[in-house]
Amino acid sequence: MNKRASLILLTILCACFAAQAQVVVTLDHYFNHETHKNASGQPERFHYFWEEKAQTGFSIFGDAFTIQGAVLNSLEDAPTFANLANTKIYIIVDPDSRKENPQPNYIGAAHIDEIAKWVKAGGVLLLMANDSANVELPHFNELAARFGMHFNNDIASHVMDDKHFEDGAINTEGNAIFATAKKIFMKDACSIGLSGKAKAALKNSAGAVIIAKAKYGKGFVLAVGDPWLYNEYVNGRLPAGFENDKAASDVARYLLKKAKK
Numbered sequence: 279m280n281k282r283a284s285l286i287l288l289t290i291l292c293a294c295f296a297a298q299a300q301v302v303v304t305l306d307h308y309f310n311h312e313t314h315k316n317a318s319g320q321p322e323r324f325h326y327f328w329e330e331k332a333q334t335g336f337s338i339f340g341d342a343f344t345i346q347g348a349v350l351n352s353l354e355d356a357p358t359f360a361n362l363a364n365t366k367i368y369i370i371v372d373p374d375s376r377k378e379n380p381q382p383n384y385i386g387a388a389h390i391d392e393i394a395k396w397v398k399a400g401g402v403l404l405l406m407a408n409d410s411a412n413v414e415l416p417h418f419n420e421l422a423a424r425f426g427m428h429f430n431n432d433i434a435s436h437v438m439d440d441k442h443f444e445d446g447a448i449n450t451e452g453n454a455i456f457a458t459a460k461k462i463f464m465k466d467a468c469s470i471g472l473s474g475k476a477k478a479a480l481k482n483s484a485g486a487v488i489i490a491k492a493k494y495g496k497g498f499v500l501a502v503g504d505p506w507l508y509n510e511y512v513n514g515r516l517p518a519g520f521e522n523d524k525a526a527s528d529v530a531r532y533l534l535k536k537a538k539k
Contacts, residue, residue: 301537303343304351304365305336308383309373326371326505328352333510336371338523342530343367356389362396366537370421371406371505375414385417394424398495402537405501409433409466425492425499426476429468434486434503437465443517448482450525455479455489455500455532459524463516464488467503498536 305328316322324330328340328350340350348367355361362368374382397403405422407413407429419428437446446465450456469486472478479500480489488503507529512522 301343301348301366301534302351302364303340303348303367303369303533304353304362305340306357306368306370307352307354308356309385310371311374311383312378326508331509333508333513335509336507338509338512339507339526339530342526343534345527346530346534348530348534356383357396358392359395359399362392362401365396365401367402367404367533368393368396369404369406370418372408372412373414373418375412378412382414384414385421387420390421390424393421394494397425397497397499400496402497402533403499404533405499406505406507407468407501407503408505410468413468415468422501425494425501426472426474427490427492427499427501428471428473429501429503430471432469434467434469434484434488435465435482443520447520448480448488450480453480456525456528457531459521459528461519462506462522462525463511463520464504464506467506470501470503500533 307327310326311323312325313321314324324332325334326336328336331337344350351365353361357368373385376382393403407415407418410431410433415429415431422428435446435448437443443463446463448462448464449460450462451460467488469488470490472487472490476490476492478487479491482488490501492499507522507526512526514523516522
């Protein structure tokens, strides 16, 4: 092989290794698939997806991953071990109830087995619930239970309105997840019950667990009682002192580190 051919081969191999090193972060669009009518009266997807730049979107949280070298993906189909094969981080947010979707895709036993198999093989799973009036908890909890977690039918850190932000304040200084954020805002979240190997990762000022974690096989699960990193609360509109924008980067960094292990 001549020098030029060797150089070309080396370039191709380096590109392949670089592609393999990139962490793919996949956002569920199967269990959460809300629509509303746009200005033209046509149904339009909204709520917690990467491309959505409105208040209800995840575009800023998505940027927190891509800035750190990850690749974003979305999964419209039911999750299986096969279609998650190239995914390192899988995120399920606020599964639909009938109030949000007339034909919701509920999390079933087959889905749970496939997701758990993927986590056990080394996947990193992020579960984000909501207050009990705005999330389908019964089936979501069947999945969470596989990892020793239970989203409680309650409201933790209730915030009446924008005049009472401090009611949703949580000190994160020194917390393993939050390398830079020292104070975050999370309102009207589910508290999380723990069993087995699941552990508390963050408690609110009242002592309720609002973020939990668990090792599962070679993988890892992080559960949060609210989809709190959507654009409305990370775009700088919070009062001075709250650092949800930093928290978005911290959570992304924390999950990426788990995925790269």
